[in-house]
Each structure stands twice: as structure tokens, then as C-alpha cells.
Amino acid sequence: MHKALALYSGGLDSLLSVLIVKEQKVDVIALKFLTGFVSPLKEDDFNYAKQFDFEIREIDISEKFIEILKKPKHGYGKNLNPCIDCKILMLKEAKELMSAYKASFIITGEVISQRPMSQKKELLTVIEKESSLQGMILRPLSAKLFPPTKSEIEGVINRNLLYDISGRTRKPQIALAKKYGIEKVPQPAGGCLLTDPSFCKKVKDLMAHNELTLKNVELLKVGRHFRISEKCKAIVGRDEKENKLILSKYKGLFLYPSDLKGPVVLLSGDYSEKEIDITASICVYYSKRKNAEIVIKSETEEQRKIYDAILEEEVVKYRV
Structure with a gap:
């Protein structure tokens, strides 16, 4: 039996592409590439x-992706999303895995003109060339709008059973989902945090301070973030779950109200008494009081001090 690797996003298009190829008696291994900015596989998957x-299967490419994010060859999308470079990286990684899985071609769920940046026909051609996979990428949903691929020419895939879908309409895909008996239709793949303007603002702050690492990116997913000084950041827990997570998972200086009625704050980087005082006043502000006794706890010592809440206009100055 012939085998193919599929770039699997978790959206309907990638699932349908797998099923279309499987219908032609091809064994498919779906690969979810983890960049550090997308969700891992879910129960539905x-x-x-x-x-x-x-x-x-999941394939972690986050370390390589971070380096691309710093300076993508093809630039960013509307926000901080390097979609073209990201797709090239995924395809290159899939290409490296082809021999291990004994796969002869690669499947993607791309649909021509569905997305403005990465799914224009001319850009898909560039992506294919730069990943050194000319003629090896089958896009089942839009295949008839492309020249035949190697798998079609060799008779592994019957081109007549492929599709010519283009644009942003979802009607053809919904109809196919019904045909295959997909009862719970997945949403269009998205969820990349680099398309979220507020999250991108925090990533840009890391980049501006030469702090873009996977560890710091993971921290961005927790709490409210504040740049206290050039080399010092504070992360304020937004609820009980985040407070517990900050205390259990991370290292640094912790600040929280002594009566526990308020946020846990993690202070990291280089800081002095000045930065600690500012952070403590932010902690009081988010505990919704004018003043409070704040616990300041390091690995080796603990102290308590009463602080006034920072002024609202000052909060904005430090907020990332």
C-alpha cells in the first residue's frame, strides 16, 4: 500500500484532505506540527x-520556529504571523520524515485563495519550490487547479476524484463533511497566537528586549504582563487557577496579599527595591483595595510590608 504524510492542523480542510486520499487506498499518517503558538492535538483529533x-502524531518544531520568527525571510502577515516561512518549515520537516514513514508524497489541506497571505496560487508555488518538494505536494481540495503531481502522474492518485475548490466559501467542504459522515464538523484551522494582536504585542516586547525564548513564550500565555524596567517583568495572575500555576511552575520573586485575597505576582529578571515596590503596588491594585499587606517571597526569605495601590494611569504605563 502507498503511504502519504499529511500536514494536519485540526481544521476541517486538513481532515477532509486525509479522507479524500484514504478513499484512494493510500495509508495516511497525519502530522500536527507544534510551533509553541498553536494548541496540541485535542481529544476530537x-x-x-x-x-x-x-x-x-505530534512533531515538535518549536525551537526551529522561534529562530524563524525572529527574522522570517518572507516577512509577517497582518500581525506577527510568518505564515509562508512556517509552511516551508513544516514541509521541510515532513520531507525529512518521508523515508522513515516510507511515504511517497505529502498532503496539505490548502485551498487556493482561502487565506490572503499563504494560500495564493503563486505563493503556494514558491512554498513548494523552497521546500524542495516540486510535484510532491498534493492539495486534494484544490488539486484540479494545479498541474498534476507525481502521485497523479504515476497513477497512485486518481485526479478525477480530487476537487477544484477555491476562495473563502465553506459550502463545498461542509458538503464533503456530510458525505464522509463527519458528525462534529471541526472549525477552520486557526488558533495561532501570532494572529492575535494583544498576544503579538507581548511577543514584540520579548523581541525588543532580546528575551524571545520558548520558556518566555510559555509565560506569555499566563496572566497579565508588565514591563517594570528594561530587564525586569512582572506577571499578575488573573484567577485562582493562574495563581496556583505561577506558584507551582515558575521561579522568581513572588508577591501576594497576606490574606490571599488577590493575585499572585511573579517578578523576574534584574530588580531592585524600586522594582519590587512598583510590583507590590500593582499587586494591591489588582486585589481591588487602596492598600494591603503584601508578602514578598524568594527561595530563601520572606518579608511583609503594607503598600498602597498604584494609580490607574500608572498601570497603563507598565502594562505590556
């Missing part, structure tokens, strides 16, 4: 894999 009998 494993359910689809079980229901439709295909393999599904």
Missing part, C-alpha cells in the same frame, strides 16, 4: 483518527 482509521 484522536477521535477522528480512530473513527476514520489513520495515524496521527
